[in-house]
Amino acid sequence: MKHHLAVSPIACTGHGICAEMLPELIGLDEWGYPILAERDVPHELAALSRRAVRLCPTLALRLEASNAERRVPTGGPRDPAGPGSRRGGGRSGGGRTAVSH
Amino acid sequence: MTRHGGVAAPSGHRADLLGLSSRLTVGWQDSDQPATLRGHLDRYGPPPQHGTGRHGTLIDAVTQAGLTGRGGAGFPTGVKMRSVATRRGQAVVVANGMESEPASEKDKALLARAPHLVLDGAVLAATSIGAGAIHLCLPRSRQWLMTIMLDAVAERERAGFDPVKIEVHGLPHHYVSSEETSIVQWLNGGDARPTAVPPRPFEKGVGQRPTLLDNVETLAHIALIARFGSAWYRQAGLADAPGTMLTTVSGAVEAPGVYEIEVGTPIADVLRISGASPDAGSLLIGGYFGTWHDSQDVAGLPMAPTGLRSVGASPGAGVLVVLPPDACGLGETARVLAWLAGQGAGQCGPCVFGLPAIADDFAQLASGRPRGPVLDRLDRRLSTVIGRGACRHPDGAVRLARSALAAFAADVKSHVSRRICVSARNGQQRSAVLPIPRPTDMEVWQ
Numbered sequence: 001m002k003h004h005l006a007v008s009p010i011a012c013t014g015h016g017i018c019a020e021m022l023p024e025l026i027g028l029d030e031w032g033y034p035i036l037a038e039r040d041v042p043h044e045l046a047a048l049s050r051r052a053v054r055l056c057p058t059l060a061l062r063l064e065a066s067n068a069e070r071r072v073p074t075g076g077p078r079d080p081a082g083p084g085s086r087r088g089g090g091r092s093g094g095g096r097t098a099v100s101h
Numbered sequence: 102m103t104r105h106g107g108v109a110a111p112s113g114h115r116a117d118l119l120g121l122s123s124r125l126t127v128g129w130q131d132s133d134q135p136a137t138l139r140g141h142l143d144r145y146g147p148p149p150q151h152g153t154g155r156h157g158t159l160i161d162a163v164t165q166a167g168l169t170g171r172g173g174a175g176f177p178t179g180v181k182m183r184s185v186a187t188r189r190g191q192a193v194v195v196a197n198g199m200e201s202e203p204a205s206e207k208d209k210a211l212l213a214r215a216p217h218l219v220l221d222g223a224v225l226a227a228t229s230i231g232a233g234a235i236h237l238c239l240p241r242s243r244q245w246l247m248t249i250m251l252d253a254v255a256e257r258e259r260a261g262f263d264p265v266k267i268e269v270h271g272l273p274h275h276y277v278s279s280e281e282t283s284i285v286q287w288l289n290g291g292d293a294r295p296t297a298v299p300p301r302p303f304e305k306g307v308g309q310r311p312t313l314l315d316n317v318e319t320l321a322h323i324a325l326i327a328r329f330g331s332a333w334y335r336q337a338g339l340a341d342a343p344g345t346m347l348t349t350v351s352g353a354v355e356a357p358g359v360y361e362i363e364v365g366t367p368i369a370d371v372l373r374i375s376g377a378s379p380d381a382g383s384l385l386i387g388g389y390f391g392t393w394h395d396s397q398d399v400a401g402l403p404m405a406p407t408g409l410r411s412v413g414a415s416p417g418a419g420v421l422v423v424l425p426p427d428a429c430g431l432g433e434t435a436r437v438l439a440w441l442a443g444q445g446a447g448q449c450g451p452c453v454f455g456l457p458a459i460a461d462d463f464a465q466l467a468s469g470r471p472r473g474p475v476l477d478r479l480d481r482r483l484s485t486v487i488g489r490g491a492c493r494h495p496d497g498a499v500r501l502a503r504s505a506l507a508a509f510a511a512d513v514k515s516h517v518s519r520r521i522c523v524s525a526r527n528g529q530q531r532s533a534v535l536p537i538p539r540p541t542d543m544e545v546w547q
Contacts, residue, residue, distance in 0.1 A: 008297050009449035010491045029485045031454035 011060035159229035166331035172316030199279030205313035207347035223319030241271030276444035292546035339365035348419035387417030390497025392504035455486035
């Protein structure tokens with residue numbers, strides 16, 4: 001099963017440990033917050049990725065299964081990942097219902 | 102004209118003014134007072150009784166009507182209703198009347214004139230999805246509006262009008278507090294700040310229940326669809342964007358205010374209705390998360406999501422602001438970006454640090470005193486911040502900033518080389534165009 005890294009932007013406080021451990025997949029912005037590569041974790045980095053997730057002081061970093069398709073809100077059985085869960089950073093967040101100003 | 106229960110459905114057209122409609126706004130010309138329950142029922146007729154068999158088909162009717170959310174996101178309302186209705190557990194309805202977009206007035210106007218139309222919609226939506234509670238959320242800074250709605254709810258309770266209880270809430274008023282996850286978190290006893298998704302409210306919202314959260318204008322349209330049907334609803338608007346919408350026009354226009362237009366009315370007609378000059382210059386479409394354009398470039402485009410997509414714009418919550426010819430678009434944008442930077446929830450690093458940095462770059466640009474390679478720095482920061490917040494707050498600010506750089510490209514050139522435009526130099530004397538709300542206590546989120 002393929003996995004990718006995701007970060008909860010609310011939980012992350014920019015310790016930067018993840019970027020030190022996984023420079024191949026994680027960079028830092030000018031304020032020290034992680035920028036994740038938008039690709040699946042390659043096999044040779046899988047163990048190191050799991051370790052980076054374990055060592056994140058705020059439990060913000062996680063590994064998620066890469067689904068082939070994004071789930072749509074159809075009311076099917078509950079899925080802990082739910083629709084649009086890729087990249088906890090947000091851009092692909094499921095659906096357009098979020099912004100309501 | 103459709104007739105239903107002896108009451109004439111409001112017509113989609115007013116022949117004298119192209120594009121101007123009167124469905125939600127029936128009778129607004131006659132009185133600026135909130136319609137009483139009796140006045141409301143005289144105007145629209147009674148809502149279809151729940152239990153008569155009609156209510157079960159409301160989700161179908163809303164879906165067939167093609168109604169989309171009027172809060173800015175434009176998600177199909179029927180799809181959302183069905184998603185909530187088919188989940189396990191009794192649903193909850195939330196009516197979002199927060200309207201934190203400073204350039205929008207339409208939700209305030211609707212609630213203050215036609216409170217019972219919105220409440221009808223909330224109750225009809227609730228019965229159609231089997232919801233047991235309705236929460237109407239308003240900013241607590243608008244006490245006058247809360248009074249109107251509390252009175253309207255009390256009037257309905259005295260009449261024993263609704264099968265579902267309606268609660269009115271006053272929330273802290275920050276820009277991000279109108280975001281749906283902020284409202285759900287606040288109703289659950291937390292801060293009115295966005296949460297990470299998933300779960301989304303339709304899955305797990307108020308009290309962990311599936312929650313239908315709709316903008317108040319959307320609910321008012323549901324009240325009309327329930328009465329007059331989807332075919333009637335589609336008599337106005339476009340095939341792919343039916344119905345009417347409320348739009349707020351401001352800036353350099355003779356008659357700023359809220360107008361009900363058919364969805365897809367050409368922008369030129371909306372500007373003409375509100376008395377903009379035929380040679381109007383720059384135009385902000387969609388509000389403070391929106392985009393700047395040359396009016397002449399977009400004049401022929403329909404005020405509808407599909408039509409505006411070709412120029413990267415979106416109607417948002419129906420906002421149009423005409424920039425006066427003597428105003429500096431960069432200066433206006435810089436002020437809005439500074440305000441947006443202070444209006445974040447303070448939760449996500451890229452937004453907490455990125456938006457103030459971007460606002461500072463923009464201020465340097467607007468004042469014609471750039472430090473270092475400001476455009477390169479700005480471009481890098483805009484690309485860095487987008488998509489990295491829990492909510493879309495940073496994305497919206499980036500969108501506005503990028504569109505300003507493109508729409509005011511000539512000004513950018515002269516500002517960078519420290520030949521600041523005349524408008525910007527005169528800006529200190531002239532009052533600002535885009536409204537910046539009074540500062541709120543950013544510590545108060547409960």
